Amino acid sequence: MSVTQLPNAHYASLITAKNADLVGCEFDWLNSLRVKAAEGFSETGFPSPREEEWRYTNISPIEKSQFNLPTKAGAIDTRFLQNVLLDDCHHLVFVDGFYQPTLSSVIDLTEGVVVSAISEGVSEHEDLLKSLLDSVVETPALGFINFNTALFTDGAVISIEENTQIEKPIQIAFISSKEGALSIINCRNLVLAKAGSKATLIETYHGAEDSCYLSNIVTEVVVEPNANLSHNRLQAESLKAYHIGGVYSRLDNNAIFNQYNYNFGSVLSRSEVHAELGEASDCTLDGLYIAEDRQHMDNHTRVNHAQPHAVSNEFYKGIMNDRSKGVFQGRIIVALDAQKTDAKMNNRNLLLSDRAEADTKPQLEIYADDVKCAHGVTVGQLDDSAIFYLRTRGADEEMAKNMLTFAFANEMVERVKFKPLRIKILEELLKRFPQQGMKIEWL
Amino acid sequence: MSASNENLKDMIGQEYKDGFVTDIESESFPPGLNEDVIRALSAKKNEPEFLLKWRLEAYRHWLTMDHPEWSFVKFPKIDFQEISYYSAPKSMEDGPKSLDEVDPELISTYNKLGIPLEEQMRLAGVAVDAVFDSVSVATTFKDKLYEAGVIFCSFSEAVKEHPELIKQYLGTVVSQYDNFYAALNAAVFSDGSFVYIPKGVRCPMELSTYFRINAANTGQFERTLIIADEGSHVSYLEGCTAPMRDENQLHAAVVELVIMKDAEIKYSTVQNWYPGDENGVGGIYNFVTKRAECREENAKVSWTQVETGSAITWKYPSVVLKGDNSVGEFYSVALTNNYQQADTGTKMIHHGKNTSSTIISKGISAGHGQNTYRGLVKMGRKAENARNYTQCDSLLMGDQCGAHTFPYIETKNPSATIEHEASTSKISEDQLFYCMQRGISAEDAVSMIVNGFCKEVFKELPMEFAVEAQALLGISLEGSVG
Secondary structure (H helix, E strand, O other), rough: OOOOOOOOOOHHHHOHHHHHOOOOOOOOHHHHHHHHHHHHHHHHOOOOEEEEEEEEOOOOHHHHHHHHOOOOOOOOOOOHHHHHHOOOOOEEEEEEEOOOOOOEEEEOOOOOEEEOOOOOOOOOHHHHHHOOOOOOOOOOOOHHHHHHHOOOEEEEEEEEEOOOOOOOOEEEEEEOOHHHEEEEEEEEEEEEEOOOOOEEEEEEEEEEOOOOEEEEEEEEEEEEOOOOOEEEEEEEEOOOOOEEEEEEEEOOOEEEEEEEEEEOOOOEEEEEEEEEOOOOOEEEEEEEEEEEOOOOOEEEEEEEOOOOOOEEEEEEEEEEEEOOOEEEEEEEOOOOOOOEEEEEEEEEEEEEEEEEEEEEEEEEEOOOOOOOEEEEEEEOOOOHHHHHHHOOOOOOHHHHHHHHHHHHHHHHOOOOOOHHHHHHHHHHHHOOOOOOOOOHHOO | OOOOOHHHHHHHHHHHOOOOOHHHHHOEEEOOOOOHHHHHHHHOOOOOOHHHHHHHHHHHHHHHOOOOOOOOOOOOEEEEEEEEOEEOOOOHHHHHHHHHHOOHHHHHOOOOOOOOOOHHHHOOOOOOOOHHHHHHHHHHHHHHHHHHOOOOEEEEHHHOOOOOHHHHOOOOOOOOOOHHHHHHHHHHHHHEEEEEOOOOEOOOOOOEEHHOHHHOOOOOOOEEEEEEOOOOOEEEOOOOOOOOOOOOOOOOOOOEEEEEEOOEEEEEEEEOOOOOOOOOOOOOOEEEEEEEEEEEOOOEEEEEEOOOOOOOOEEEEEEEOOOOOEEEEEEEEEEEEOOOEEEEOOOEEOOOOEEEEEEEEEEEEEEOOOEEEEEEEEEEEOOOOOOEEEEEEEEEEOOOEEEEEEEEEEOOOOOEEEEEEEEEEEEOHHHHHHHOOOOOHHHHHHHHHHHOOOHHHOOOHHHHHHHHHHHHHHOOOOOOOO
């Protein structure tokens, strides 16, 4: 895309004034990486809606808000934290972009497994960082990725040893405190699932109520041959926050990667899930976005079938109420040699109000001839006859509509295998139907 | 050309010996584009003041625009200062003297398409006697149309004869500011067609550019305007199946259709410009803006296109469904072989209640061809109960080609229903084997299967066109099966 605009002066100044004590500043290789990203950012700035990939999402409110870089973590209420942390998990907790060892708990790990924060053991994990950082994100990097690379303050670093299975899921919790209002959380997560390993990751995003901030998170994932990684994302930011989140993954031969993406929070969010598939790998990308009021949710996926025999399945559902806007842009690319590819993409949208909007763009880009590729899209409203059926059984109109909407969404929630997370997602979902007597215990 | 420049000047001098000769009467403008060129062009065509003003507005706006980069086609940057924006129609004397002088490859294609000898001469630009039938045919047609009240003439003629209609409708569907190439076209368009069907008239025959005698040299910036007034009906055919050679590489045309209450326009295109040779050298860039506006209720418009030619085809015949209950249809076959590229599809923009649209797109890629379907379906806030059905199928032949699908779906009304289906497949070995086992050669079998794949679109074409289009597909695919 040749559309260029000058980078926003405020954010450009944040980069040039970058504080010398950013994590890993003792490494020359990292500093030069940051300099390169800063240069990239100064050329492009944040993307504009004139770029094809951003045509439905205008991030000018972020530019106008002039968020600042946080210097330290704010205080977190224990009750709030209790509510965020999931049972039966390892926890890595980041507040305002800084790792909080006292709030985190990682116990009984198999030897050779690393579950830590970048700031915790920079020198200890230098090789790991060096091999993963900036290795999976697309080049040339987008404005937000460059911004992240130049300024990230911390993030999780996870490496699963060969042929090892981690029993408990690993929760990476990002929290914005009250003091974190008007600041930017720049975190970078690096994940390596070595050959034959198996693990489950959960990223969660929460913020102090009605607090306005920006989360700009990049997660880079490498899944080695025969490894199996499940990656879940629950975005329940404050309803006034902005969220830009990207999961960039590379799958080696026969790898399995399942990504589940749940979006409830923030006034404007953009999630990017990219996967590059190796030979005979298997990739699932599922998502649910539920928007109300004036929320804007943009979901972007990109599956690159670079090698033959890989399978990919994508299923995203959106529910838009009030004056909200939901966007889905998916792209499947099948490279010249990727014969016998089997790729599916599906997007279903439910519009609940006259003022809501759904924009969807399912794209296929195919360069190989012996492939199976399909995409399907629907946009519509609730089925009148289904509502009528429920009403004949005594449900009032609102209840009938709620039941059907809930069922539409629940199909995606049921895909989460780990129960504490599923309950947490259901809780978020039920918040959208407060007047109804639906109880979580029934589900 | 340069060698015969002197002769040409002499000839032009002769032809104009009864008239006056001024500076602007030179046979062609030097390459370059600025306001003076546009003024000279407009003066040369004796255009009224409003049209010149309109052209200049377009040009000034064009200067502020960037070249669009979002498409999926690749080509070297075009230098708009290297193009000559006016050249007089070529004299008949300049062309080949007989069919013997024409490229034999071209002749053999004509024969395969079953084009009569006289037509072959006309197409190849062979100088023929004025007695030649196409002129007389056209005259008979003109009388018949005149009786019905239909206006069908070249754009320049319409500007002179019916300036009030031009003033009323020009640029109301595709404005002079619309997009990069539409603005350029508005600034420098040379000629084109104009059709007006009065209230309640059903056009007695299918209108075709083919029969408009001066259609051959409308140049690279063509502009078509068709108005179907209340309750009228017209079927319009553009282009022809025979391959056309042209030395202008860039073709940026604009087509505007206005459809009033209860009226219907059926617009069929068969495009077979020179696609370049098998190594992708040369070939036409076909960048067209086509848009129809269903202004009032129950209006209907149907685009049918068969795109087999051009090195690059880049166009999206669109429909704005403003009137309630109006209907838009789009049927397309786009074929890319060798190094051809196509980025084509449609836009259906629903504003009225109960509007409906259908999109059937068939893309065929062979050789190194890249074929992209890009379509927009937009349901406005007031488009109650609007419906859309989209089906886009791609057929891949060979492992070096590409087929891409980029649908855009934007909905602001919950009662709108949108269905989108897409599939990508290749010609199966089984199908080929079955045909060959029955004595059909591989090439014929492929052509047969491809024609079956495109049947849904071909059945929308007028009868003779459909037959020719089938033959055309076969020829365009020649050499794509090893």
